[in-house]
Amino acid sequence: xxxxxxxxxxxxxxxxxxxxxxxxxxxxxxxxxxxxxxxxxxxxxxxxxxxxxxxxxxxxxxxxxxxxxxxx
Numbered sequence: 028x029x030x031x032x033x034x035x036x037x038x039x040x041x042x043x044x045x046x047x048x049x050x051x052x053x054x055x056x057x058x059x060x061x062x063x064x065x066x067x068x069x070x071x072x073x074x075x076x077x078x079x080x081x082x083x084x085x086x087x088x089x090x091x092x093x094x095x096x097x098x099x
Contacts, residue, residue: 060095063087 035046
């Protein structure tokens with residue numbers, strides 16, 4: 028069985044911040060997936076104006092596909 032251990036020196040401000048980032052990772056991925064799904068729904072089921080379509084497509088392009096795929 029494979030194991031991974033992450034170590035942070037919580038007395039170091041930079042390490043403490045990195046620790047908080049690591050703890051928030053799953054929630055951040057879920058939030059990105061939710062934003063992507065909402066954008067997709069607007070494009071697929073809505074009737075967005077050309078400007079709205081462009082903006083929503085730009086937002087979706089900002090979300091790295093590799094990150095949302097970590098949830099599958």
